[in-house]
Amino acid sequence: MSGIRAVPAGIGSYLPERVLTNDDLAKTVDTTHEWIVERTGIHRRHIAAQGETTADLAFHAVERALAAAGMTVDEIDMIVVATATPDQTFPSTATRIQHRIGMAHGFAFDVQAVCSGFLYALTVATQFIETGKARAAIVIGAETFSRILDWTDRATCVLFGDGAGALILKGETGTGRNTDRGVLSTELRSDGAHNASLYVDGGPSTTGIAGHLRMNGREVFKHAVRNLAEIGEAALTTAGLTPSDVRWVVPHQANARIISSTAQKIGVEMDRVIVTVQDHANTSAASIPLALDVAVRDGRIRTGDLLLLEAMGGGFTWGGAAVRW
Ligand code: ACO
Numbered sequence: 032m033s034g035i036r037a038v039p040a041g042i043g044s045y046l047p048e049r050v051l052t053n054d055d056l057a058k059t060v061d062t063t064h065e066w067i068v069e070r071t072g073i074h075r076r077h078i079a080a081q082g083e084t085t086a087d088l089a090f091h092a093v094e095r096a097l098a099a100a101g102m103t104v105d106e107i108d109m110i111v112v113a114t115a116t117p118d119q120t121f122p123s124t125a126t127r128i129q130h131r132i133g134m135a136h137g138f139a140f141d142v143q144a145v146c147s148g149f150l151y152a153l154t155v156a157t158q159f160i161e162t163g164k165a166r167a168a169i170v171i172g173a174e175t176f177s178r179i180l181d182w183t184d185r186a187t188c189v190l191f192g193d194g195a196g197a198l199i200l201k202g203e204t205g206t207g208r209n210t211d212r213g214v215l216s217t218e219l220r221s222d223g224a225h226n227a228s229l230y231v232d233g234g235p236s237t238t239g240i241a242g243h244l245r246m247n248g249r250e251v252f253k254h255a256v257r258n259l260a261e262i263g264e265a266a267l268t269t270a271g272l273t274p275s276d277v278r279w280v281v282p283h284q285a286n287a288r289i290i291s292s293t294a295q296k297i298g299v300e301m302d303r304v305i306v307t308v309q310d311h312a313n314t315s316a317a318s319i320p321l322a323l324d325v326a327v328r329d330g331r332i333r334t335g336d337l338l339l340l341e342a343m344g345g346g347f348t349w350g351g352a353a354v355r356w
Contacts, residue, residue: 036205036213037160039356040167041100044196044324045091046077046311053189060185067189072287076192076312079175084118086127088195089173092320093132096169096197104132107199108165110139111156113148113172113316115345116179117141120235124173137165144221145229146283146344148172148316150352153198153340154217160202167201172316179231181243190285191244192312196320209270212335212355216270218262221348225254229345255289258349260296263341266351274298276337279326283342284308284318293341305331315344332356 052075053064112125125139144151149172156168173195180188205211228250233242280299282290294304307322326332336356343349
């Protein structure tokens with residue numbers, strides 16, 4: 032059945048200037064470059080400058096995405112920002128970005144699903160486009176996790192970085208078949224029983240301050256591979272596709288071992304997986320659009336390629352999407 036598809040029109044990303052290497056971290060906490068690389072695959076991460084906020088990073092990413100799409104803000108009806116590190120408790124980071132890009136029409140809001148946030152935002156925007164409620168949407172993942180890390184806790188502070196990515200989705204009439212360009216399927220899951228495995232020990236309604244990230248790394252690892260493989264397979268099945276149809280897996284970039292174990296479980300070789308965790312570390316909701324941007328700009332991802340996106344984060348939340356670029 033033909034209908035409107037949410038089709039990728041342009042992608043952009045932004046990383047703050049300052050690079051923090053593993054050796055830099057080894058000067059402040061008891062760790063080594065070798066330990067971090069062996070357990071996580073991370074070599075370096077970018078850290079926002081003092082006064083540089085999540086909305087600032089997102090603004091640059093959006094400018095680049097609009098330029099890549101050859102579109103102006105007049106053509107955009109909605110902005111969805113996935114972030115767990117908003118500039119303020121309210122208003123939303125999305126409305127700050129909306130104002131900054133000179134958009135005085137449409138609507139903008141944030142979604143919160145931590146590291147799966149980009150897939151939640153993508154799913155929401157896709158629904159609005161497919162029902163004709165929005166002609167085009169900017170889907171943003173943007174984070175400044177450096178602001179919620181306990182920089183004395185070596186088990187967590189080595190894992191994360193800051194950054195932003197923005198994807199523009201545009202409504203186009205499709206045939207309804209899975210050969211169409213656009214978002215072909217999305218699958219979302221959550222299970223609040225795992226709140227204590229990965230959380231921030233503060234918030235407006237509890238401590239009144241932002242708090243710091245706390246994690247049971249082993250517990251997260253255990254669930255990650257199983258959940259990510261399950262949701263990836265579900266997204267493909269819903270779209271009537273199989274792993275052999277996938278040109279590129281673009282996973283959430285938390286840990287190289289989670290990425291490779293999940294790819295193996297799904298049945299996709301690592302030469303069909305986009306990996307940026309070595310350079311970006313875990314940028315939470317920003318990691319998938321950052322990885323997409325890298326691979327589109329270096330020519331690996333091309334028009335018509337079938338992408339499988341998958342992510343898991345605090346909650347737990349997890350999500351998958353099959354997208355034909
Ligand atoms: N440097 C050196 N040693 C360290 C460090 C460090 N940075 N961090 C922890 N250690 C030590 C621990 O203290 C422990 O020492 P001990 O044996 O003397 O007690 C030892 O290393 C082993 O600690 P574990 O936590 O058991 O190490 P593990 O092999 O599980 O690796 C890691 C830890 C990398 C966090 C792993 O559990 C992991 O990747 N988990 C997934 C977490 C994740 O990716 N979270 C991101 C958010 S969720 C998501 O995005 C999917």
